[in-house]
Amino acid sequence: MDIALDGQQPHADHPSGALRWITTTNHKDIGTLYLWFSLAMFLFAGSMALGIRAELARPGIQFADPAVFNQLTSLHGLLMIFGAVMPAFVGLANWQIPLMIGAPDMAFPRLNNWSFWLLPVAALLLLASLFVPGGAMAAGWTLYPPLYIQGGIAYDITILAIHVLGISSIMGAINVITTILNLRAPGMTLMKMPLFVWTWLVTAFLLVAVMPVLAAAVTMLLTDRHFNTHFFDAAGGGDPVMFQHIFWFFGHPEVYVMILPAFGIVSTIIPAFARKPLFGYASMVYAVASIAVLSFIVWAHHMFTTGMPVAGQLFFMFTTMLIAVPTGVKVFNWVATMWRGSLSFETPMLFAVAVVFLFTIGGFSGLVLALVPVDIQLQDTYYVVAHFHYVLFSGAVMGIMGGVYFWLPKWTGHMYDERLGKLHFLLTTIAFNVTFFPMHFLGLAGMPRRIPDYALQFAEFNFIASVGAFVLGASQLLFVYVVLKCIRGGAPAGSRPWDGADTLEWSLPSPPPYHSFATPPRLDAS
C-alpha cells in the first residue's frame, strides 16, 4: 500500500462540481464518466428493446407501425453497440489498465477526456434524429443501401453521429495502445500483463484498423445520398453489395471488439475465485491474437445469400469455422482453471461462469450459421437474433456486469450487497434465457427478423420471449440500485476483498487515491 502513497500528488488539483467532470484529465474520473454514460444508454436502448418486445408480444400490429418498429430496432442496435457496450469497455479500460500495469494515468489524458466528451455529442445527434420529419433512421444498424440512400434527414444525422463515434473510438484506442506499450511498470513484460490488458491491446488494434473503414463506408453513403456519386447504384456502375463488403470488413472485427475485453474480464475473475493461476496464460494470449487476425478474413459470412461464387462461400465458411479453434482454447482454459480450484461463487464469479456457459451456446449457434447451406435457410431469421444476443448480452453485457461487481469494491471502497447481487444475477440469467432461447426455435421455424408482425404459429414463443424481456429489463433496475447502494456505503472493502485476486490494482487502497502509481511500483520486489 505504501508504494501508492509514495510521491502522490496533491488531491485538490481539480475544479469542483460539473467543471471537474467536464475538464478532467484523470483516468478514474473519465472511466467513471464512460461507465455512467454506458449505463444510461443501456437503459435507454433497453427500453427500446422493450418497445420491440411489446409490439411482438402478440400477432398483429399493437402500437408500432412498421416504420416506428424499424426505428426501434435500428436505434436499439446502434445505441447498444456504440453507446452501451463499447463505452462500458472503454470505461473499464480507463479505470483498470493504468492500475493493472502500474501506470500513473493514460498516456494522453487530455485526449482521453475528448474521447469521452464526443460520446454525448453523438448521443445528442442520435436522440435529435428521433424528432426530425420522417423519424429516426430505420434501415437497421447495418445501414444497408439502397434503403439507406432513400431515407430522410435522420439518415444524415446518423452518418455524422457515426463519424463522431468513430473519432472517439480511434482516439480512445490509440490512447489504450500507447498506454499499454509505453507506460507499463518496470518488470512488467508483455507476457506478464494481466489478460484484461492483453485483450484490450488487441481490441484497440482492431478499433484503429476498422473504425476508419466504417467512416469511409458511411462517407460513401453520404455522397451517394447528396452528392450524386454512384458507389452503391448499379446504374452508375456501383454495387449495393459493395457496401455490405465494406461494412462487414468493419463489422466483423467490431463484434470481437465487443467480446474480447469480456474474455479479458472472465480471464481475470475466474482465477481470482478459483484461487489458482489462469490455466494456459500464453495460449490465452495467442488465442486472442489469432481471433483478431482471423476476424479480418471472415466478413462475407454475413453475406452468404447475396450471390457470391461458391469458392467465396467455401473460403468464408472455413475461415469462420476456424475461429472456433482459438475460442475453444479459451473456453477449455477457463474450465481448466476452475478444475480442482478452491471455488467460491460470489456475484462476479457467477457472472463469469455464466458467460463461459452462455457465450459458448452463442458460439455454437455461430458455428451453425457459418455453414453455408444452413445459413441460407437461417439468414435474417430470429435464429440470428438469438445467436448474437447470446454472444452480445450473455457474452459482452454479462461480462461487463461481472467486471463491475468485481471492481466496484476497489472503485468505491465498499462491498456491494452480495445478496442483492446474486438476486440480480439469477433474475438476469433466467430472464435472459427465457427471452432469447425461444428465438432459436422461432428462427428455425422461419420467423423473419425486423418485421413487426408474424404468422399465428409463432405466437406462444413470442409471448414467452416478451415476458422474459420485461423481467430482464426490470432486473436491471435492481442492478442500478445495487450499484448506487454500493457507492453510498457498505462494508469497507479493504485493499484486497478477493483473496485470490493478484493483479496490481489490489495493492492499492480502496478506493485508490486520485493519482495512483505516480511512481511506478517495483514488480520484482513483491
Add this chain to the structure above:
Amino acid sequence: MPDAAYYQPPPSAWPIVGSLALLVLAGGFVLLLAGFAPGAYAMAGGALMLALMLFGWFRDVVRESLSGKLNARVDLSFRWGMVWFIFSEVMFFAAFFGALFYVRRVGVPMLAEADLLWPGYQAGWPTAGPGIREGFTPMAAWGIPALNTLILLSSGATVTWAHWGLKRGRRRQAALGLAATVLLGAIFLALQAYEYMTSLFTIRTGIYGATFYLLTGFHGAHVALGAIMLLVILLRVLAGHFTPTDHFAFEAASWYWHFVDVVWLLLFVFVYWL
C-alpha cells in the same frame, strides 16, 4: 527513475470546446443538407471553433514542451500515438482503394455478365456504368498527374533535407527545406485544382467519377493538412523551438507528409495510370 515525471496535464477545457465545435459543425451540415442554407454559417462557426480549439490545445502542448515538462517517456508516447494515427489514416484510404478494386474486378464485370437489366453493357474501365448515357473523357496519367508525382516526390526529398539540417543544427537549411516543401505542396494543390476545373467528367460520372473524386479529393485534403502542419513546424523552426536531438513535432509532420506521398503514388498507379 525516468517514469517518476511522466507529465500529467491539469484539467483542460479544450476537449469540450472541440466537442461543441463538432456538434455545431455537424448540426450546421445537417441543416444545409436538409436544404436550409444558413446551416452553412453554423458550419463556418463550428469550423472556426474547431480551429481555435486545435490552436489552443497545440499551444498548450508546445508550451509544456518548451518548459521541459515532457520527458523522454512522453516523447515515446507521442511517437506511438502518431504511428497509430497514421495507421488509422491508412485504413481510411484502404477502404476507398478497396472500393475501387472491388468495382473494377468484381462489380462492373458482374454487371456486364448479367445481361438482364442492361443488355449489351460492356465491362471495362473507366466506366460510368450502364445507366449513364453521357460520354466522358477520363483523366490522362501523363500530364498534370505525372508532374504532380514529380512534385510530391521532390517534396519528400526537401523535407528530408530539412531534417538533416535540423539534426546538424543548421536552422537556415531546416527552414529553407521546410519552406520548399510547403511551396511544393501548394503547387501540387494548385495543379490539382486546375485539373479539377478543366476535367471532362464530374463526380456524377458513375463509379469512375465517384472513386476518382473521393480518392483524389480526400488525398488533396490530406496534402493541405500536411502542408499546414509543415507550415506550423516552419514557424516553430524560425522561433527556435527545436534542438538537434529534440524535435519530434518536426518528425511527426514529416511522417505524415511521407504517408501522403505514398498514398499519392498508389493513386497515380491505380486511379490515373492503370
